[in-house]
Amino acid sequence: MKFTFELIKKDSSARLGRAHTPHGSFNTPVFMPVGTKGSVKGMTPDELTGMGVEIILANTYHLYLRPGHRLVKELGGLHGFMSWSGPILTDSGGFQVFSLGKLRKITEEGVQFSSHLDGARCSLTPESAIEIQEALGADVIMPLDECTPYPADREYTVNSMNLTHRWARRCKDAKIPNGQALFGIVQGGMYTDLRRESAGALVDMDFDGYSIGGLSVGEEKELMQEMIAATVPLLPQDKPRYLMGVGTPEDLVYGVEMGVDMFDCVMPTRNARNGTLFTRFGKLVIKNAQYEKDPRPIDDGCGCYTCRNFSRAYLRHLYMAGEMLAPRLNTIHNLFYYTDLMARMRQAIGEGRFNEFKKDFYGQRLHTEDI
């Protein structure tokens, strides 16, 4: 089965859609929880499905190093290995090579690096990145790209972008025709004209969807928004747009407003483990002494398992005592918050009232005293 994308409805630039993959469909705009090493930290597949998660992301770099893509393939691909029957997206590994790998060296051929686990010398080329992702068997895969560092001058950014384009072409050529969708990744650093040039070059190559890479790398929020605004309008209406590694709830609302369809970020899961919880009114840091005797749930408007069953006082106790249940209950809440936020945005777009949704969303955030 081939990957397809239906654009169901638009509300100004915000889009309601549905993507179909060999492992089922997902509704967009969507947030994809990150399952770095073949597991969304602390969560079972059943729990994810139960809270409405329809697609998850896994990291090629981590799985390539351990346990290895060949082992994963032998055990039924990522779907069989981790017992997740729905859609999966994998990145190309490039971003992690740049952020985690040591002694990396970029050439026209690809990138050489030392494993962050044991220092072993490894390499990724456009062709091997595709081969690895074919072995992992995700439904949506990414080409190898260079995530342009921030800050970078114009010359570096141009060269980096052009390398990403040549690698994108090689990835497209290397890919076996199968059910996997291959997206193109728009780079161009913090230069709006380069972002536009990159979008144009990739659209000309005709990918199954388009990713916006190289953002949320340390730049100001306004700059990120400027780059998103410059890029999205140049992407075709009939293909999904994926804003990589972004972001905060506010970023998701902004991205959806601009016409982005897919998001991923470690924020809800990582923050959960650190005890930072999302509410309608903003963030709550569970270890704070003010919650010691607080009998209320994290957010009394939330329908997650954690909020239906446990008080802030109990969650604070678990956190302070270092109990395993703390990161777990916190992750359940934060992922539910993100998943529910996307569901509410989809509903608002479907009903043509995204602007009203946005007003309410920001209105609630003025009431931090309600946390």
Add this chain to the structure above:
Amino acid sequence: MKFTFELIKKDSSARLGRAHTPHGSFNTPVFMPVGTKGSVKGMTPDELTGMGVEIILANTYHLYLRPGHRLVKELGGLHGFMSWSGPILTDSGGFQVFSLGKLRKITEEGVQFSSHLDGARCSLTPESAIEIQEALGADVIMPLDECTPYPADREYTVNSMNLTHRWARRCKDAKIPNGQALFGIVQGGMYTDLRRESAGALVDMDFDGYSIGGLSVGEEKELMQEMIAATVPLLPQDKPRYLMGVGTPEDLVYGVEMGVDMFDCVMPTRNARNGTLFTRFGKLVIKNAQYEKDPRPIDDGCGCYTCRNFSRAYLRHLYMAGEMLAPRLNTIHNLFYYTDLMARMRQAIGEGRFNEFKKDFYGQRLHTEDI
């Protein structure tokens, strides 16, 4: 509602029973998962209920130090605090004072110690141990006792046992008449005559049930079994017997055969976190290289969520990668194994074929090559 115990059927000395508490009933023989700090490590109440757990244990010592029994009481007692609606048993805190507390000093009055968390000077007396457990609100509570160290000479053991008896009396006198059941704890070290004397003294005081303490403290298995065999026959048929802190699957089978009704142990949960998993054929250490590509579940005869969904290869990967899901899936399996073992023993007793069950149980354990 008062605590009651029904003896439903006997098969030789093995007993099938049912206990009724203010928070519902539980079938015996039963294994109680340990929720030291108000949480069975990594497990939600729903998951425990789902696998057939009917009663859990929490540790008075830990909850007294953090978050404190007054806070727990304010938040609805342990049941409300941890959102567990079924029966709970708490120990008296004595055992942890002896094993974890520093600078402990035992007097007739009680025991003084320094908190293992921050060195704060604390004390427990028979009266305060009861008061704390009344605040925690468990359904079955324990009197303060001295867990006689091993080895201990006869003189020490006699004095220690007599102190435990005097404390037991004070606990009984201090207890408010409410729905909580108070058990007596049999001590007597490794002397069968002292064990018999202790059982007799406690039975004379008429408790709601009887615990066998001071075992599994480093002694040989044969010695432990000798003490159990010496004690149980002196306990009344119409009250439950609880073998504290024991043990391995073999210990549970032995205890049930001798007429024990209740067990608790950290073994299934702690071993799970260390990657040691229970199977019909014996133990499996998931990190071993032989499981690297093993597509089989932990035990193909097991019906737990982990075995129904995941391979040894995936569980090994999660363990090696330090993923949070590893201890969780392992805990689900081990607790299911223990819970299921008890259910199968209850069924065998009900059908008058406990001896046959025991033969099968030991027969399977000869086939370690099947792991």
